[in-house]
Amino acid sequence: MSRKIEIFDSTLRDGAQGSGISFSLDDKIKITLELDSLGVDYIEAGNPGSNQKDREYFEKINTMKLENSKLVAFGSTRRKNSNAAEDQNVNNLLIANTPAISIFGKSWDYHVTDVLGTTLEENLNMIADTISYMVSKEKEVIFDAEHFFDGYKNNPEYALSTLRAAVDAGARALVLCDTNGGAFPDEIYEITKKVIEEFGVDVGIHCHNDGGMAVANSIMSVEAGANQVQGTFLGIGERCGNANLSTIVPNLQIKRGYDCIPEENLQNLTTAARYIAEISNLTLDHSMPYVGNNAFAHKGGMHVDGIIKAKGSFEHIDPELVGNDRKFIMSEVSGKNTIISRIKKVDPSLTKDSPETKEILDLLKRLEHEGYQFEGAEASFDLVIRKHLGRYTPFFILDHYKIIEEEKQGEDDCTASALIKVIVKGREEMTAAEGNGPVNAIDKAIRKALEVFYENLKDFHLVDFKVRVLDGANTAAKVRVLIDSTDGQEFWSTIGVSTNIIEASVGALVDSIEYKLIKDLEQK
Numbered sequence: 274m275s276r277k278i279e280i281f282d283s284t285l286r287d288g289a290q291g292s293g294i295s296f297s298l299d300d301k302i303k304i305t306l307e308l309d310s311l312g313v314d315y316i317e318a319g320n321p322g323s324n325q326k327d328r329e330y331f332e333k334i335n336t337m338k339l340e341n342s343k344l345v346a347f348g349s350t351r352r353k354n355s356n357a358a359e360d361q362n363v364n365n366l367l368i369a370n371t372p373a374i375s376i377f378g379k380s381w382d383y384h385v386t387d388v389l390g391t392t393l394e395e396n397l398n399m400i401a402d403t404i405s406y407m408v409s410k411e412k413e414v415i416f417d418a419e420h421f422f423d424g425y426k427n428n429p430e431y432a433l434s435t436l437r438a439a440v441d442a443g444a445r446a447l448v449l450c451d452t453n454g455g456a457f458p459d460e461i462y463e464i465t466k467k468v469i470e471e472f473g474v475d476v477g478i479h480c481h482n483d484g485g486m487a488v489a490n491s492i493m494s495v496e497a498g499a500n501q502v503q504g505t506f507l508g509i510g511e512r513c514g515n516a517n518l519s520t521i522v523p524n525l526q527i528k529r530g531y532d533c534i535p536e537e538n539l540q541n542l543t544t545a546a547r548y549i550a551e552i553s554n555l556t557l558d559h560s561m562p563y564v565g566n567n568a569f570a571h572k573g574g575m576h577v578d579g580i581i582k583a584k585g586s587f588e589h590i591d592p593e594l595v596g597n598d599r600k601f602i603m604s605e606v607s608g609k610n611t612i613i614s615r616i617k618k619v620d621p622s623l624t625k626d627s628p629e630t631k632e633i634l635d636l637l638k639r640l641e642h643e644g645y646q647f648e649g650a651e652a653s654f655d656l657v658i659r660k661h662l663g664r665y666t667p668f669f670i671l672d673h674y675k676i677i678e679e680e681k682q683g684e685d686d687c688t689a690s691a692l693i694k695v696i697v698k699g700r701e702e703m704t705a706a707e708g709n710g711p712v713n714a715i716d717k718a719i720r721k722a723l724e725v726f727y728e729n730l731k732d733f734h735l736v737d738f739k740v741r742v743l744d745g746a747n748t749a750a751k752v753r754v755l756i757d758s759t760d761g762q763e764f765w766s767t768i769g770v771s772t773n774i775i776e777a778s779v780g781a782l783v784d785s786i787e788y789k790l791i792k793d794l795e796q797k
């Protein structure tokens with residue numbers, strides 16, 4: 274039987290201490306339900322002594338039923354020279370009505386004297402008094418020993434005495450915190466081992482990432498015997514963040530055989546990470562291990578060739594295990610194997626050795642040399658393939674366009690108008706539109722003209738527009754425009770390159786509309 278490691282998620286508490294993170298009440302509820310369905314053991318969801326939103330959250334979440342996770346409220350030991358039963362913040366923890374409570378207390382003597390401003394003895398009393406009060410209220414208490422590793426290195430006897438005070442008062446688990454995030458994996462391993470030998474109770478690990486080692490440190494603590502890992506789901510948190518659970522869980526479960534979340538839920542890891550990023554209003558780092566968009570993306574031609582021949586040749590795990598996908602990225606460092614799967618979508622009879630495949634690869638490399646970058650614009654590359662293979666009949670011709678830019682005073686945000694003429698099946702259509710900038714105006718005018726012929730363009734819109742100046746900053750430099758579009762079902766990206774920004778934008782826009790029309794026709 275594999276050893277059970279409790280997964281303790283603090284996205285909603287320590288994650289919320291990350292710069293730029295602000296969860297609404299609704300966000301907190303959604304993230305809680307997602308973590309519960311993934312099967313994490315504990316969700317530390319807030320500090321009811323800190324703010325009204327956290328108090329409202331506990332009120333609301335307590336009306337819902339969680340299937341897998343225990344809710345935890347978080348707060349400090351009582352204030353110095355007082356009494357836990359009369360401490361407002363301590364009592365606020367009880368209002369949260371959670372089965373478990375995390376109490377954090379000081380374990381570094383320097384913090385006791387210089388931050389709390391009290392005696393070493395009084396800090397031990399604060400720990401013992403607060404925990405025994407919570408235990409008397411039938412709470413499961415998890416003691417977060419703040420700055421434990423720094424404290425241990427400075428004064429091991431005192432750091433251990435804080436843990437002793439917690440255990441004697443009834444704490445169920447001792448969590449060793451690398452609060453400043455500067456410890457090394459070997460130190461974490463040695464110190465965790467000593468604590469486990471000394472106390473024989475459940476021990477957890479809580480690491481911050483200031484030295485870039487939070488994941489490695491958490492894993493070394495588990496290897497030393499810890500059976501709870503605290504972290505945040507995407508590694509968000511104060512300063513450089515917390516240990517990233519979306520990396521730790523698969524590392525422990527797939528690579529080391531520990532039991533972290535139900536086996537069948539591992540394949541939901543990527544979806545959960547993307548959902549939590551969306552709710553947190555974050556762009557998920559494409560390179561994030563296991564769950565990032567590029568975690569299994571192959572660009573080098575030889576790597577793609579290797580993967581096609583032998584799946585394990587350039588991947589540490591099968592991406593499906595964590596619900597992620599393998600991707601091949603088109604670029605000037607591609608080989609024939611990278612592009613053949615896209616060519617086959619247009620003409621299944623072609624193979625890697627067909628002359629057309631070599632011609633398209635050469636064309637790709639030439640276009641990339643001219644400034645195109647198909648890595649982020651695969652829809653445009655599909656059109657390049659179709660055009661080269663003679664499998665492309667344009668749905669429309671943009672005969673000409675004219676842009677008038679306007680300097681307007683006042684509130685009106687329309688700053689440009691476009692006049693365009695399109696030809697569809699021999700019929701001409703002229704339209705004009707105003708927009709917030711020339712690209713917006715021309716986009717509106719083309720759509721207005723084409724919707725007369727193609728009703729399905731009504732549900733299509735642009736979601737992102739990026740411009741990059743190529744070869745230096747002079748005014749004759751080329752620009753590359755990338756447009757992301759969606760019709761609510763699918764996202765696609767197209768590219769245009771020119772010395773003229775409007776021309777580059779129109780190129781990307783026309784490709785995007787053509788791609789949508791071809792896609793819909795073929796799906797009929």
Ligand SMILES: CC(=O)SCCNC(=O)CCNC(=O)[C@H](O)C(C)(C)COP(=O)(O)OP(=O)(O)OC[C@H]1O[C@@H](n2cnc3c(N)ncnc32)[C@H](O)[C@@H]1OP(=O)(O)O
Pocket residue numbers: 287290320322323324349350351352353362377378379388389390399419452
């Ligand atoms: C390592 C960690 O992540 S610990 C968690 C840190 N998280 C947060 O700080 C977010 C939530 N915090 C808050 O909302 C606020 O700090 C509150 C409401 C809890 C407290 O606010 P205030 O009462 O105004 O105090 P403030 O935040 O300015 O100062 C912290 C106080 O807590 C005391 N304190 C700090 N740690 C502890 C502890 N473990 N036990 C008891 N008291 C503590 C400090 O000594 C200081 O009190 P003092 O001014 O009397 O010396």
Ligand SMILES: CC(=O)C(=O)O
Pocket residue numbers: 287377417418419420450451452453479481
């Ligand atoms: C408790 C906590 O968040 C820390 O020590 O980092």
